[in-house]
Amino acid sequence: MPGRSRRRHHDDGFPLARKVCSEHHPVVAALLRGLVFQRAVSPLPLPVRWLACCWASFKPGIVSALEQSGSFLEFVTDIVVHPAPGVTAVLTPHVNPLFYTYGLALFLALMLAVRAKWWKILVGAAVLLPFQSWGIAFDFLLQVGVMLGPDVSAQAGLSGKSKEIIVLGYQIGHLIFPSLIPVVLWAVFNRQFINNLLRLPVRTTLTHSL
Numbered sequence: 070m071p072g073r074s075r076r077r078h079h080d081d082g083f084p085l086a087r088k089v090c091s092e093h094h095p096v097v098a099a100l101l102r103g104l105v106f107q108r109a110v111s112p113l114p115l116p117v118r119w120l121a122c123c124w125a126s127f128k129p130g131i132v133s134a135l136e137q138s139g140s141f142l143e144f145v146t147d148i149v150v151h152p153a154p155g156v157t158a159v160l161t162p163h164v165n166p167l168f169y170t171y172g173l174a175l176f177l178a179l180m181l182a183v184r185a186k187w188w189k190i191l192v193g194a195a196v197l198l199p200f201q202s203w204g205i206a207f208d209f210l211l212q213v214g215v216m217l218g219p220d221v222s223a224q225a226g227l228s229g230k231s232k233e234i235i236v237l238g239y240q241i242g243h244l245i246f247p248s249l250i251p252v253v254l255w256a257v258f259n260r261q262f263i264n265n266l267l268r269l270p271v272r273t274t275l276t277h278s279l
Contacts, residue, residue, distance in 0.1 A: 117170070117202050118142070124206030131213075131225055142166055144209045148224045150217075160221065162212045169204030169247055173197055176251035183255075183262050193254045200250045204242030211239045 122135045125144065134145040141163045148160040173194060180190050214227035214235045222228060227235065256263060 116198050117166070117205070120199055120202030121205040121209075124202055125209050132209075138163065140165065140167065142205060146213070146225075148213070148221055150221065160213070160217070162209050162217075164205050164208045164212075166201070166205050169208070169242060170201045172201065172247040172251040175248070176254060179251065179255040180258070183259050185258060189258045193251075193258065196254060197250060200242075200246040203238070204246055207235060207238040207242045210235045 118135050122132055126132050132144055132146055136143045136145060144162050146160045150158055150160045152158055176193050176197060177190065180193065213225045214222045214232050
């Protein structure tokens with residue numbers, strides 16, 4: 070029957086996910102379910118939002134609030150802009166946090182592949198928070214200090230070397246941190262596993278030579 074066919078296809082779609090959830094601690098299973106089913110629609114974790122606001126608030130008063138708008142973060146500032154003649158508004162740049170938080174999924178995949186202990190996964194997820202917030206904050210700073218023109222950057226108090234630092238910080242937060250930090254954390258937590266992998270080719274070579 071068509072209904073049974075659809076049901077069987079649905080049950081066989083995620084065998085690896087079911088196996089991982091059954092073989093690991095319930096906390097890990099809960100993390101996986103949260104990432105798969107709620108990540109796209111739930112608010113960004115409060116620590117990431119708070120840290121991003123701290124990174125971006127290098128000048129007191131530049132960021133008055135940080136709000137979640139769908140899947141985007143909205144920085145509410147005190148910077149005044151004029152989008153049209155006779156129109157005055159407050160600048161509210163938007164940042165897509167998914168560009169900077171996908172490293173958590175990468176880290177989980179790496180850790181679950183080696184069946185790491187659940188406490189290592191929780192510690193690694195916590196360590197990722199400041200790096201994720203770094204990318205979000207410097208995305209905002211790049212918009213304010215460079216992309217939106219000299220009037221906005223002047224109100225923000227950004228000029229000269231500050232802009233160069235912002236561009237560098239953005240490149241690090243956008244290109245390096247999201248993909249590199251999860252791998253570094255995985256290597257730190259699984260040094261014995263890596264050592265075993267490094268010794269494996271040597272043993273194979275010696276066996277063939279004998």
